[in-house]
Every structure is written in C-alpha cells, then in structure tokens.
Amino acid sequence: MATSFLILAVFALTCSLGIASDHGPLQDFCVAMPNSPVIVNGVACKDPKLAHANDFFFSGLNKPGNTSNPVGSRVTPVNVAKIPGLNTLGISMVRIDFAPWGINPPHTHPRATEILTVLEGTLYVGFVTSNPDNRLITKVLQKGDVFVFPEGLIHFQRNAGYGNAIAIAALSSQNPGVITIANAVFGSNAPISDDVLVKAFQVDKNVVDYLQSQFWMSN
Numbered sequence: 436m437a438t439s440f441l442i443l444a445v446f447a448l449t450c451s452l453g454i455a456s457d458h459g460p461l462q463d464f465c466v467a468m469p470n471s472p473v474i475v476n477g478v479a480c481k482d483p484k485l486a487h488a489n490d491f492f493f494s495g496l497n498k499p500g501n502t503s504n505p506v507g508s509r510v511t512p513v514n515v516a517k518i519p520g521l522n523t524l525g526i527s528m529v530r531i532d533f534a535p536w537g538i539n540p541p542h543t544h545p546r547a548t549e550i551l552t553v554l555e556g557t558l559y560v561g562f563v564t565s566n567p568d569n570r571l572i573t574k575v576l577q578k579g580d581v582f583v584f585p586e587g588l589i590h591f592q593r594n595a596g597y598g599n600a601i602a603i604a605a606l607s608s609q610n611p612g613v614i615t616i617a618n619a620v621f622g623s624n625a626p627i628s629d630d631v632l633v634k635a636f637q638v639d640k641n642v643v644d645y646l647q648s649q650f651w652m653s654n
C-alpha cells in the first residue's frame with residue numbers, strides 16, 4: 436500500500452515536472468537559506484517567522500552594467516541568488532545593457548521563458564525553433580516594445596541603434612540558467628574532443644582548434 440502510494444507520488448511529480456518550469460509554491464513563501472546543509476530541488480527555506488522585507492528586495496538595477504568587453508553587453512541578473520525570497524516562486528529578472536553594436540550572444544535558458552522590454556534604444560532580437568525546422572524568428576524592437584523568447588530556445592539580441600540600449604527581462608524561473616552556445620561547445624572545461632567537433636561542424640581540425648583557443652566570455 437505504502438509502495439503504491441510512493442509510486443503514485445513519484446508519477447505525479449514526474450507529470451508536473453513536464454508541465455511547469457519551476458514548481459509552484461506550497462506556502463506563501465520559502466525564503467532561501469543558501470547555507471543550509473539540506474539539499475533540495477531549489478534552496479531550503481528559512482523559518483517564515485524570521486522573514487523580513489529585505490528578503491524580498493534588491494536595489495541597484497538603475498545602475499548600467501559594464502559593457503567594456505568583447506561582446507559589448509552586460510547582463511545583470513536578479514535571481515534567487517540576489518533575492519532569497521524568490522525561492523520557489525518561479526520568476527526572476529535581468530537588466531541587459533548594450534554598447535553600440537553590442538550583442539547578447541546566442542544562448543538558451545534551460546528552465547525559463549523570457550519576456551523582454553526595451554527601455555532605451557533599438558534591439559534586433561531573434562530565436563530559432565527546434566529541429567528539424569530551425570526557423571529563425573526575428574524582430575526589430577523600439578523603446579517600449581515587448582518580445583518573448585520561448586523556454587529552451589536559442590535566442591540573441593543585438594543593439595541596432597546608434598547609442599546605448601537597455602532592456603529589462605523577466606524569466607519564468609527563480610534560477611533560469613544560461614547556456615551560451617559558443618562557450619558550451621568551444622569553451623567547455625575540459626574541451627570536447629576534436630573528433631567530435633570536426634564531424635559535428637564538418638570543418639578541419641585547425642578550425643576547431645582555432646575556435647577552442649578563443650576566449651569565450653559570458654556577459
């Protein structure tokens with residue numbers, strides 16, 4: 436009896452994993468206690484009676500990120516690591532700054548859909564659908580425009596104006612994660628074997644070695 440209940444519980448959990456990105460909360464909040472010795476999916480909660488306003492607060496998103504880097508952009512995340520009260524709530528935010536011609540390179544969030552709005556400037560944005568179509572869907576966004584990058588899909592942004600650009604985006608996870616494609620494929624630690632990349636990209640070994648020797652920054 437207990438076993439069949441356990442199987443049912445595991446089955447229910449597996450089903451819900453397929454439906455939502457982050458699990459819904461089972462109480463008002465669960466303020467993260469990052470130094471807890473308890474390992475859970477997410478972060479362990481501190482006693483709700485000890486929660487205070489600063490657990491739900493972050494200050495400083497008015498400050499521009501430093502875009503002096505090879506890609507000319509900077510992402511400032513405000514996730515569960517910055518606001519412990521976000522734990523279990525399935526949402527977070529980023530500010531993205533772009534220098535003129537700056538890009539946020541192709542990347543994916545394994546756990547979140549992203550909804551982005553332009554506060555300043557003009558952005559050329561896009562995402563690519565999954566196999567086999569790999570359709571590229573793009574748009575030029577002006578100040579006040581809003582665009583959605585569906586969960587898991589590879590997407591990018593480029594500053595298409597003359598000045599700096601600023602965007603704010605919300606993501607449907609307390610910890611969306613980022614996989615920057617170039618970094619993951621050519622900058623992995625340890626490197627993916629030449630044999631794999633030569634065949635995968637149908638290029639010479641020296642092209643693979645060249646790409647692997649680049650510095651792949653994550654903005």
Ligand SMILES: *[C@@H]1O[C@H](CO)[C@@H](O)[C@H](O)[C@H]1NC(C)=O
Pocket residue numbers: 501502503504
């Ligand atoms: C921005 O980053 C560059 C490169 O790391 C650094 O030299 C510069 O001092 C930084 N600027 C500010 C204002 O922090």
